[in-house]
Amino acid sequence: MGKVTIRDVAEKANVSIASVSYVINGVEGKVSEEKSKRIREAIKELNYIPNLSAASLVNRKSKLIGVIIPQTEDYHQAVLDNPFYSQIVGGIEARARECGYHIILSGVDKGKMYFNMTTQRNLDGAIIMGVYREEFYEDLKKVKIPIVLIDSYINDTYFYRINVDDEEGGYLATKYLIEKGHKNIALVTGTIREDGVVEKRFLGYKRALREASLFYNPSYVIEESVSYECGLKAGREIAWKHPEVTGVFASADIIAFGVIQGIVDSGKIVPDDISVIGFDDISFSRMFIPPLTTIKQEILEKGYKAVDILVDILNGEVDDTPEKTALPLKVVERKTVKSLID
Amino acid sequence: MGKVTIRDVAEKANVSIASVSYVINGVEGKVSEEKSKRIREAIKELNYIPNLSAASLVNRKSKLIGVIIPQTEDYHQAVLDNPFYSQIVGGIEARARECGYHIILSGVDKGKMYFNMTTQRNLDGAIIMGVYREEFYEDLKKVKIPIVLIDSYINDTYFYRINVDDEEGGYLATKYLIEKGHKNIALVTGTIREDGVVEKRFLGYKRALREASLFYNPSYVIEESVSYECGLKAGREIAWKHPEVTGVFASADIIAFGVIQGIVDSGKIVPDDISVIGFDDISFSRMFIPPLTTIKQEILEKGYKAVDILVDILNGEVDDTPEKTALPLKVVERKTVKSLID
């Protein structure tokens, strides 16, 4: 069964292929109602589905959005087992499909397949999360497609950006602990790279401390990678080495899980002995025992918004001047923070 | 900057475009070492990247693997926030990229965009998980590409299949509880549809009971959907209505989390009062408090294997007779099951 082509449809409907193309693409005022109907019928009868490779070849559109996510350093797996990323991707996929796009997924590899992807495949746009390497951005600018960066603080007006106010989030988390009467507050965080999400949260932490006239103790900040295991180590360390600490701000929920386990391992109780607040509110946080108090960001919304921006541009419904959008943040109170105030 | 094409390369290297094409595709014995070198140089200098739309148009290959996953019924989001699926997808993506393929992701929508995807885009192959609708499979057979089904028990030799022995897994889990001295064992499970994964696990549960001459009590099986919330409800129900129950087999980890929370809510302790064993060993299970005892399946491996099968076929390295591969399963003992024996 050779695939049915536009030619077959044209033949069946007894019109030219141009007319068929016009009705497929909904071009106004090119084909009479009568013929249009005949064509639509033929399409249905023949089960005709246009070949996007061919279309893409001529109009340089692909109805394809590239989604690029980091990958773990050790083995080359995209970080899709991190629920934060997978939830965003889920959001992107859903919204993209709604808008008639498919998404194509790639981790950032040394071989630059992610880069080839963008040019080889005539991507219409791309969404990129959590990648920091400068070189990477330079590459990307060469491909002339709209690009949305999620959670990047790179200072380049070429890109659209979606962020939360991470500094404010760090501030909120820390202030929350302070308001609950905590004075010795540790921070467990991923590697602090300049202008990264994690640095902003760190800055917020310090601001809250300063504002409350609390002493900033550098030995209270434990900097590791964003993972359960590192949280675990940090939790133990805090429980052992800093018995005076009553509150911990973990700059990602996944770290918080580790911290809590580490504390529990050391024979202490969360939140009775030590309170913990996280960041992100991934779907597991509410399932954790005890349910995790955390800074909630609208994870799905990040994905939706990214697609919306892209689609607006692609539809020419917006002037193409990249801007930054900030999504809201709020504390969600659950069971891992205890108030020390009577 | 108009994109650089094969023509530019040919011109620069002073050869025909055919020759360029041959070296790009590594066709043996077509172009002399000397020219080949010149061409490779030109490619590098011009930063030439072949346009896959064009290539795809003529050779009907796309270097694209479709990945189709279920979506939640309520809103149209692919189940990517379910770590079981997102981990598999992660595995697929990593291995696919290694093999020179990109993946394109779609939930299963009513509008059948997933279907259009496969034909519109000249997919080379597809991997499908957890979809049951018959009609769906009939659609898919029409597109003549190799398809791997993950976790499907559909009885159709058209498809390749990757499974674990779910019946055995259910048996293993239940037997484990029995061996630990439990006699009244509840099952909390997703909707049992004929020939679904979940039914098999249910069957294994019954087999273990029978084998141990334990009475099968239908009121001990709580059938809901595969979600935390349903687990929660079930956990409470068990704690209240069936105080004699000491062991619960939750047929997915995500259910287990809910069950445990439900039990805890009711003032009982896991595992001291009630033991719980899950199924899957998603990455979060080891982070849970207490860490979840469960039936481990090699989730990433499922993804890898699926890609391997596809790639083998596409490389013609294997005769195209669909077969079923089964991946191993084992109990991983953590902290949610208590032994009742001495």
Added chain:
DNA sequence: TTAAGTAGTTGAAACGTTTAACCTAAAACA
């Protein structure tokens, strides 16, 4: 010596669309 390979090279015809340019007939206008 001729015939038959063989290795290297190329021209050109696909592949299935989109779309600019052109054509026609009927309608509108002066």
Added chain:
DNA sequence: TGTTTTAGGTTAAACGTTTCAACTACTTAA
């Protein structure tokens, strides 16, 4: 009446590859 406009329709040239068939220039075999 002739001229212009308009709506509807078609032709054919792209788009950037792959690959078949044809050709050349050598070898090698007989």
